[in-house]
Amino acid sequence: MHRQTTFLLVLAFVATAAEAEGQTSEQLRNGSRVANATISTSNPIVLIRGDSTTLTIGFTDSDGEEVDNLFWGVDGSTDIIAVRAIGDARSTQSFSIRAAHSGTRSFMISVRDYDEDGELRLRLVDSLTVEVNDWPVASIRFDDPPATVYTGTSFRLFGEPITTHGTIHETATIDWSSETTGIAAVTSDGVVTLFEPGRAILVASAGDFSESIEIDVRENPVRQVTISPSAVEVETGEVAHFEALALDAQGRVVADVGVAFSVHSLDSAGAQVFDDGAFVAENPGEYEVIVTAGDYAARALVHAEPRQPSQRVELVGRGTLSHVATSDLWVFEGSDGRDYAYTGTHSQGGGERMFVWDVTDPADVMLVDSVVVDARVVNDVKINGAATWAIITREGASSRRNGIVVLDITEPAHPVILAELTDNMTGGVHNVWINGDVVYAINNGTSALDIVDMSDPASPRYHGSWEVRPGATDKYLHDVWSDGRYAYLSYWDDGLVILDVGAGTHGGTPLDPAFVSVIAYDMGNTHTAWREGDYVFVGDEIFGCEECINGPRGYIHVIDVSDIDSPVEVAKYHVPEAGTHNIWVENGILYVAHYQGGLRIVDVSGELRGDLYKQGREIGWFHTAAEEDEGVVANAPLAWGPQPFKGNIFVSDMNSGLWVLHHESSERLSQ
Numbered sequence: 273m274h275r276q277t278t279f280l281l282v283l284a285f286v287a288t289a290a291e292a293e294g295q296t297s298e299q300l301r302n303g304s305r306v307a308n309a310t311i312s313t314s315n316p317i318v319l320i321r322g323d324s325t326t327l328t329i330g331f332t333d334s335d336g337e338e339v340d341n342l343f344w345g346v347d348g349s350t351d352i353i354a355v356r357a358i359g360d361a362r363s364t365q366s367f368s369i370r371a372a373h374s375g376t377r378s379f380m381i382s383v384r385d386y387d388e389d390g391e392l393r394l395r396l397v398d399s400l401t402v403e404v405n406d407w408p409v410a411s412i413r414f415d416d417p418p419a420t421v422y423t424g425t426s427f428r429l430f431g432e433p434i435t436t437h438g439t440i441h442e443t444a445t446i447d448w449s450s451e452t453t454g455i456a457a458v459t460s461d462g463v464v465t466l467f468e469p470g471r472a473i474l475v476a477s478a479g480d481f482s483e484s485i486e487i488d489v490r491e492n493p494v495r496q497v498t499i500s501p502s503a504v505e506v507e508t509g510e511v512a513h514f515e516a517l518a519l520d521a522q523g524r525v526v527a528d529v530g531v532a533f534s535v536h537s538l539d540s541a542g543a544q545v546f547d548d549g550a551f552v553a554e555n556p557g558e559y560e561v562i563v564t565a566g567d568y569a570a571r572a573l574v575h576a577e578p579r580q581p582s583q584r585v586e587l588v589g590r591g592t593l594s595h596v597a598t599s600d601l602w603v604f605e606g607s608d609g610r611d612y613a614y615t616g617t618h619s620q621g622g623g624e625r626m627f628v629w630d631v632t633d634p635a636d637v638m639l640v641d642s643v644v645v646d647a648r649v650v651n652d653v654k655i656n657g658a659a660t661w662a663i664i665t666r667e668g669a670s671s672r673r674n675g676i677v678v679l680d681i682t683e684p685a686h687p688v689i690l691a692e693l694t695d696n697m698t699g700g701v702h703n704v705w706i707n708g709d710v711v712y713a714i715n716n717g718t719s720a721l722d723i724v725d726m727s728d729p730a731s732p733r734y735h736g737s738w739e740v741r742p743g744a745t746d747k748y749l750h751d752v753w754s755d756g757r758y759a760y761l762s763y764w765d766d767g768l769v770i771l772d773v774g775a776g777t778h779g780g781t782p783l784d785p786a787f788v789s790v791i792a793y794d795m796g797n798t799h800t801a802w803r804e805g806d807y808v809f810v811g812d813e814i815f816g817c818e819e820c821i822n823g824p825r826g827y828i829h830v831i832d833v834s835d836i837d838s839p840v841e842v843a844k845y846h847v848p849e850a851g852t853h854n855i856w857v858e859n860g861i862l863y864v865a866h867y868q869g870g871l872r873i874v875d876v877s878g879e880l881r882g883d884l885y886k887q888g889r890e891i892g893w894f895h896t897a898a899e900e901d902e903g904v905v906a907n908a909p910l911a912w913g914p915q916p917f918k919g920n921i922f923v924s925d926m927n928s929g930l931w932v933l934h935h936e937s938s939e940r941l942s943q
Contacts, residue, residue, distance in 0.1 A: 300392070302342040303385030307334040309344075309398035316401035319371040321442075326368045329381065331397070343384040346400065371404040372746055374442040378402075406442045407435035409481040419530035421466055422492035424566025427530050429462040429485070433478035444478040451475060455489055492566040493520040494529055499563045499570040507579045508556055509887030511879040514549040514572055516563040529565050536560040543576070544882045554886040578888065584936055585873065585894040588920055591629045591637040591930030592902050596621035600703075600854070601924040602653045603631065603917040606684030607660070611917070613637075614687075615924050616650035616664060620904060623648040626664050628685060634920050634932040640685045645677050646670055652703045654711075655681070661690060661729040663711055667700035674700040676713055678729055695734040697722060703751045705759070707773060710735075710782040712752045712759060719749045721761060721771075723783055738785050740766050750813075751800045758836065759785060760801040760808055767792025768801055768810050768831060770839065777836065791831060791839040799826065804857040806834040807842075807880060811852040811864070823868040823910070824851035830880050843880040845889070847872060854913035861891075863921060865911035870895045871923050873935060892935050896925040903928030 312328040319325065331339040346367055381398040415430040429448065433441040448458045456472035458464045464474065464487075472487045496519040504512045514533070518526040535545040542555030551561055553576035561572045591613070599616035606612050613629040628641040648668025655662045662679040675694035679687040699717020706712075711724040711732070720739035724732050740763055741747060748764040757775035760768060770788040772780030780786030792798070799813035812826025819825050827846035833839045845862065850869025855862060860877030873892030874884060884890075896909040903925075910926040923931040 299341055299343050300385050302339050303344070303383040303395070305333045305339050306331045306342065306344075306383045306385070306395075306397055308332050309381045311398075311400060316376075316403050317369065318403045318405070319369070321371050321374055321404055321406050322437075324368060324370045326366055328366050331383070344382065345394075346379050346381055369402060371402070374404050374406040376401065376403045406444070407437050407439070409433040409441050409444055409478045410436040412446065412476050412478060412481070412483045414476070414485050417464075417487065420528040421464075421472075421487050421489050422494070422529050422566060423466050423469060423489060424492045424494075425530045426463060426465045426532060429458070429464055429474065429476075431462075431476050433481070441478065447477045449475045449477070451484070456487065492529070494518045494526050494565045494568055495521045496523075497531070497563055497565050497568045497570040499561065499572045501572060503573040503575075504551075505575045505577065506551075506553065507577050508553045509579055509875075509884065509889045510552070511881050512551045512574065514545075514551060514561055514563070516549060516565075516570065518565040518568070526565075531563050531565045534562045534564075536562060542886070543574070546881060550879075550881050552882045552887065554883060554888075579875075580891075582891050582893070583873075585871065585892045585921075586934045586936065587894075587931070588934050589631070589633075589635045589637045589932040590902075591615070591627075591631075591639060591932075592898070593627070593929035594898075594901060594903055596623070596625070597904050597926045598912060598924045598929050599650060599926070600652045600913050601915060601922060601930065602655050602662075603915050603922045604655045604659050604684075607682055608684060610684070612684050613922055613930060614653045614655070614662065614664075615930055616653050618651070618926060619648045619668070620926075623650060623668065626650050626653060626679075626687075628687065629930060630685060631922070631932065637930060637932060641687070643677075643679060643687055643689065645689070647674070652701075654704050654706050656706050656726075656729075657708070659684065661726075662687060663704050663706065665701040665704055665713070667702065667716065669700075673698050674716075676701050676704060676711065676724070676732070678726075678732055680729075691730050691732055693724060693732040693734065696737070697734075705752045705754050707754045707756055707759070707782050710773075712754065714749050714752060719747045721749060721752060721759075721785070723785075725783065735783050738771065740769055740790075750798070753801050753803070755803055756782075758788065758803070760803060762798045762801050762810070763790075764798050765792070765796035766790065767796075767798050768808065768839065770833070770836065789837050789839055791841065793829065793841065797826060799852070800854055802855050802857045803833065804860075804876070806832055807876070808833050808839070809845075809855055809857055809862060809876070811855055813853065814851060819848075826851040828852055828855065828862070828864065828874075828884075830876075830884070843882055843884055845872075845874055845884040847885060853911065856914050856916060858916050861916070863914035863916060865913050865923060865925075867910055868908070869893075870897070870909045870911050871914055871921065871931075871933065873921075894923075894931075894933050896923055896928060896931050898925075898928035 310330045379400045382394045387393045411434045413432045433444040448462045450458045451473040455470040475484045498517045516531045518529045533545045538558035540557030543553040545551045556578040559574040597618035597620035599618045601615045603613045610632045615627045626643045630638040646669045647666040652665040666674040673694040675697035678691040680690040681687045702714045704713045709727045713722040715722045720737040723735045725735045751762040759771040759773045763769045769790045771785035772778035773785045778786040797812045800811045808831040810829040814826045830843035832842045850866045853865045862874040862876045864872040866872045871894045875889045900906045905927040912924045915922045921933045
């Protein structure tokens with residue numbers, strides 16, 4: 273699998289004007305003189321993965337005269353290439369580059385000076401491009417063919433190029449060819465077709481390295497293929513299963529032959545059939561499922577009806593915020609019998625508060641209080657099962673001591689700060705999850721899962737941490753969700769990581785998790801996860817893509833974890849024009865805060881395969897856009913998080929605050 277890396281910016285100098293302490297007026301005046309930067313090597317710089325080099329940089333004015341004693345920097349570090357200044361960043365003229373992963377990255381070289389209005393700024397003066405090549409390919413690791421190889425059958429070969437350091441090559445791809453075309457042909461991407469009995473020699477090439485694989489091709493004994501059932505009726509999105517049998521001349525089952533399923537549309541396009549015989553239609557119509565084994569085939573008919581129409585989503589109430597951006601929410605019944613929603617705040621307009629809303633009457637949402645902490649972002653809010661204490665997270669504290677804040681919510685309308693924990697969490701906490709008397713906290717500084725003992729909420733105690741690839745800096749942990757048995761960590765490019773935190777299957781406990789399994793995909797950006805039944809719904813969050821003109825992109829990956837040791841992706845929910853953020857799954861319904869796409873409601877009951885969006889499983893939609901003067905940004909939904917509660921759906925929107933919605937049967941909403 274090719275792993276796409278994430279750029280993690282770590283400045284080699286202080287990046288905010290307000291924090292530019294220690295810079296003299298002379299240094300800032302010298303910065304204003306700079307016109308050019310000169311690097312002591314060719315540009316671009318080409319390195320091999322794992323190598324480091326030290327460069328010297330010089331600055332000149334418009335007359336070519338050297339400029340010294342200024343504050344400068346290179347825009348930092350990514351998990352492809354790490355850059356750091358050497359010595360005093362305000363005066364040094366050397367910096368180092370360490371090539372961690374393959375790729376190309378341009379770095380901005382900037383100086384700090386005054387702009388035309390006398391304000392501090394960072395000014396770009398040049399750029400540096402670094403190209404990193406992976407270690408050479410030394411071998412190719414082949415997967416076994418999927419079945420006994422008989423004449424007339426086809427299958428795909430898979431392989432991984434392995435470097436001289438024993439790692440999977442990060443960029444190389446395998447190109448296939450055949451030396452025995454009379455026996456077997458192979459496409460460049462590995463699809464093999466077998467013609468005659470004999471020994472086939474297939475060659476896999478990765479760059480300058482080649483390695484061959486030999487396959488014994490046998491005469492095909494199959495003389496008949498059957499498929500059952502012979503005909504089915506389904507709705508779009510409903511999965512039907514077909515069983516194929518290959519028989520020899522005596523009617524005996526040939527169990528080790530590879531059969532191939534395909535689908536043909538009789539009157540409309542839009543259906544899939546998978547290798548295991550599972551069929552699902554995206555569009556209504558008539559389809560023919562075909563199974564082949566060598567020269568023999570069988571057919572079955574499918575009639576696909578349209579799904580039930582979408583259901584209308586209606587507005588019930590609002591908790592409008594027009595002065596500050598809203599982050600996460602949690603809705604609960606308090607110990608006083610009334611219902612409350614707690615919402616966090618983001619940096620635009622503040623970010624230091626958690627708001628308290630009385631939502632007992634969801635049509636009359638009332639703001640009753642708030643809690644103020646030292647933070648630029650209160651990203652996450654969580655309530656314990658007994659609704660006696662809550663956790664809010666802190667990022668960007670002026671004291672640089674972030675961590676978590678514990679709230680006493682025995683009077684839920686007026687929560688008070690009970691305790692704080694900053695031990696080992698000064699870099700900030702992005703998200704948390706409560707598992708009984710244990711809190712799992714996402715540590716921004718270490719990208720580890722910090723484990724907090726909350727057996728005494730007034731004295732939270734740091735217990736330890738768990739992380740992938742301990743010691744590595746090229747990783748990012750974004751979120752955690754747990755059902756008390758397993759914890760599901762959204763580890764960005766490392767993928768979905770599953771831990772035993774009480775299931776007992778791998779020796780884990782809530783305080784001392786044990787690794788179970790991991791699944792990653794090429795795009796990376798694993799942002800959030802939620803399990804229901806045998807499926808984990810995993811959301812992306814992708815910025816900077818070509819399609820991200822009006823906001824981020826990303827979609828829901830549906831992961832089958834019925835075998836917890838071998839998770840596999842089986843379906844997706846992909847809204848082309850918007851990107852996912854937080855999700856909630858309950859009673860076979862997926863609720864997605866879809867950023868600029870508002871709230872999306874999806875039927876995820878039953879077996880799931882293929883593209884749920886194209887299958888019409890979306891059953892509701894609401895545009896969480898504020899009118900003028902009713903939000904931080906008007907007419908621009910930026911849905912953050914959903915939660916179903918007592919027959920309604922609560923949604924936080926960054927641009928407009930809290931929404932209360934109701935979902936009822938009606939015609940599909942137009943977009």
